[in-house]
Amino acid sequence: MVSKNQKKLINSLHQKKYRKQHHLFIAEGIKVINEFIDAGFVLHRLFTTEDHLFSVDNTQCYEVTEAELKQLSQLKTPQKALALFEIPKEKDENYNGLVLALDDVSDPGNLGTIIRLCDWFGVTELICSKQTVDCYNPKVVQATMGSLSRVNIRYLDLKQFLEEQQHSHTIYGTFMDGDPIYTASKSCVKSIIVMGNEANGISPTIEQLVTHKIAIPRFGQLQLTESLNVATATSIVLNEFRRADFTTET
Amino acid sequence: MVSKNQKKLINSLHQKKYRKQHHLFIAEGIKVINEFIDAGFVLHRLFTTEDHLFSVDNTQCYEVTEAELKQLSQLKTPQKALALFEIPKEKDENYNGLVLALDDVSDPGNLGTIIRLCDWFGVTELICSKQTVDCYNPKVVQATMGSLSRVNIRYLDLKQFLEEQQHSHTIYGTFMDGDPIYTASKSCVKSIIVMGNEANGISPTIEQLVTHKIAIPRFGQLQLTESLNVATATSIVLNEFRRADFTTET
Numbered sequence: 001m002v003s004k005n006q007k008k009l010i011n012s013l014h015q016k017k018y019r020k021q022h023h024l025f026i027a028e029g030i031k032v033i034n035e036f037i038d039a040g041f042v043l044h045r046l047f048t049t050e051d052h053l054f055s056v057d058n059t060q061c062y063e064v065t066e067a068e069l070k071q072l073s074q075l076k077t078p079q080k081a082l083a084l085f086e087i088p089k090e091k092d093e094n095y096n097g098l099v100l101a102l103d104d105v106s107d108p109g110n111l112g113t114i115i116r117l118c119d120w121f122g123v124t125e126l127i128c129s130k131q132t133v134d135c136y137n138p139k140v141v142q143a144t145m146g147s148l149s150r151v152n153i154r155y156l157d158l159k160q161f162l163e164e165q166q167h168s169h170t171i172y173g174t175f176m177d178g179d180p181i182y183t184a185s186k187s188c189v190k191s192i193i194v195m196g197n198e199a200n201g202i203s204p205t206i207e208q209l210v211t212h213k214i215a216i217p218r219f220g221q222l223q224l225t226e227s228l229n230v231a232t233a234t235s236i237v238l239n240e241f242r243r244a245d246f247t248t249e250t
Numbered sequence: 251m252v253s254k255n256q257k258k259l260i261n262s263l264h265q266k267k268y269r270k271q272h273h274l275f276i277a278e279g280i281k282v283i284n285e286f287i288d289a290g291f292v293l294h295r296l297f298t299t300e301d302h303l304f305s306v307d308n309t310q311c312y313e314v315t316e317a318e319l320k321q322l323s324q325l326k327t328p329q330k331a332l333a334l335f336e337i338p339k340e341k342d343e344n345y346n347g348l349v350l351a352l353d354d355v356s357d358p359g360n361l362g363t364i365i366r367l368c369d370w371f372g373v374t375e376l377i378c379s380k381q382t383v384d385c386y387n388p389k390v391v392q393a394t395m396g397s398l399s400r401v402n403i404r405y406l407d408l409k410q411f412l413e414e415q416q417h418s419h420t421i422y423g424t425f426m427d428g429d430p431i432y433t434a435s436k437s438c439v440k441s442i443i444v445m446g447n448e449a450n451g452i453s454p455t456i457e458q459l460v461t462h463k464i465a466i467p468r469f470g471q472l473q474l475t476e477s478l479n480v481a482t483a484t485s486i487v488l489n490e491f492r493r494a495d496f497t498t499e500t
Contacts, residue, residue, distance in 0.1 A: 035474075109359070113479055113482060116475060116478070116479065116482075117478070117482060119470070119474070119475045120466075120468055120469070120470075120475040120478055121468075121469045121470070122468075122469035122470025122471065123470075124470070145475075145476065146474075146476075147475055150474065150475075180496070182493045182496055216489070217492075217493075217496055218370055218371075218372075219370070219371045219372035219492050219495075219496075220369070220370075220371070220372025220373075220374070221372065224285075224369070224396075224400065225366060225369045225370040225395075225397055225400075226395065226396075228366070228367070228370055228485070229363055229366065229481075231479075231481075231482060232363060232366075232367060232481060232482055232485035233485075235478070235482035235483075235485045235486050236485050236486060236489045239466070239486045239489065239490075240489075242467075242469050243432045243467075245469075246430070246432055246467055246469075
């Protein structure tokens, strides 16, 4: 049974200001929820049609019917469980390796995919500009497929962050007129890669702080494709940085 | 002014069977529509609030109000123009280069992104299994951002297609236990790359026809990411095949 207040709380968490106020976010689906539990996230409430699939404290677990879950869920096909987790405190920063920074990425699906890519490529530090979509937005949480539990994400004034790092770090950014990424020098030590907004790319203010402009070459006869989606561009860029290490080591 | 019959026709084109029956598909937005016109697609009807932006025959062009366009459009923010184009006849096949084949990709956004990637990486031949989402689905058309006009897409019995090509072509497929793509031999001549379904990957029947299994290496300490999204995996794979040519040539 789900109370009116619980429904109201869950509904409010689709908005960033209430997530911030309650320090809670929504995760849906057995696999995703269990990944957050395993990663040490603090469970606040669990609503599920299959409570035997979770090893959690009874006081936190509400058995619900499929109809009730459907009312709570924003997914087209509800995933047997919806949980509220506490938004964790930020971990200590470690910028010694490869850091990814996002300059106003606005689409939740793109941010979710990028977080999953960070997890895949072992990038644990993700810096988001203040205008980047909130990583605890339910659509982002679902798109990360659990990777959100393994990547440290910080929302900072990106200009200020890069100004602080520019003397110790190399700052890369993708531009159409950059050096071809295949042959450009790339390092995974004290390096920051900036990826830009879907429509506008990297903003002029941030561009001034980029020390190494790189480009993903385009192929074929016509070369009319205007740009790559920011998530697919990120996958190519992270792959290029990591492959250098891989091919050196083996 | 939009007639009731025109509204009905446009609405019906959201379903594959009516697109097939009428040989028409929907494209929205000034840029996308002009790319189809420039690429030689046959315009059937254009509904726009800004007819001065198009150089098309008056008999095909209907000036509409924003309110009318909103009724026709499936986009959250209608894009000033909606057009119906004829679905073109298939061009002659040319499988001598790098061919991409999709084994039941089901998400329209993923197929759209993959078509855009083919365009970027100069892959003009895309083979889709019969179960792959229709490339003239309006969501796919929008996600391709005009790239659909530059990639030849064929829906075939994928098993039969690969059986026909297996004696002359190398057939690559991505699997978790494949050879690392960085060091695996890769050729862009008479090569087919198979990418699998979002949930199930490459099906067992198709797997048997793959001659070269490749894998995208995973990095970091935990390596718990289960898989990459099929569109981001495709971007990495196409980049890896093309970069070999690029770095050899330069």
